[in-house]
Amino acid sequence: MLHSRAALTALINDVLQKAGASPAQSAPTALALVAAEASGLPSHGLSRVPMYVAHLKAGRxxxxxxxxxxxxxxxxxxxxxxxxxxxxxxxxxVDEAITRARATGIAIAAITNSHHSGMSSYHLDAVADAGMVGIACSNSPAAMPAAGGKRP
Structure with a gap:
């Protein structure tokens, strides 16, 4: 039985590494998944582990x-x-955006060629900790209707 977030993070980290992820890939991924679960967003938390393992094994x-x-x-x-x-x-x-915003007053960062980005607010914690305001956006296939809508 797991008794802490640290133990759960270590377990997910280990599972991802056994599936082929380097420590540099698995550690931040495990932290983010556990944070999503702890924040009450299981759709972006532990439920992703089997899918991430399958994606590693398939080369996705x-x-x-x-x-x-x-x-x-x-x-x-x-x-x-x-x-x-x-x-x-x-x-x-985020680290680069914070550094650039400190130097110039504003910054934007974009990411290409990546996998599922998880819970967007998770990435902004460091921005808030730096005393800054951040906005996170991501592309996605149509999956959910807008409020009051019937189609994605």
């Missing part, structure tokens, strides 16, 4: 990916997730 996500800065300007940065999990790329994007 690259377990050894290393995100990198693909393009940059003073207030903008494009992170290439190298077809890995989004979480390490999101961490790099």
């Amino acid at each position: 996500v690259m377990g050894n990916a290393v995100p990198f800065i693909a393009n940059q300007r003073a207030s903008a940065v494009l992170i290439d997730a190298a077809n890995g999990f989004a979480f390490p790329a999101c961490r790099l994007a």
Whole structure:
């Protein structure tokens, strides 16, 4: 029986590594999944583990990916997730955005070639901790209708 978030994070980290993820890919992914679960958003939490494992095994996500800065300007940065999990790329994007916003007053970061980005608010915690305001957006296939709508 798991008795803490740390134990659950360690278990997910281990499962992802056994499925082929590097520690640099698995650790931030495990943290994000547990945070989503703890925040009451299981659709972006533990329920994702079997799917992420299957995606690793099928090569849909690259377990050894290393995100990198693909393009940059003073207030903008494009992170290439190298077809890995989004979480390490999101961490790099947020860190870069905070640094650039401190230097220029405003910043934007975008990520390309990534996997599912999880609970958007999770990525903004570091922005709030830096005393800044952030907005997170993601693309997605039509899956849910707008409020009052009947079709996605």
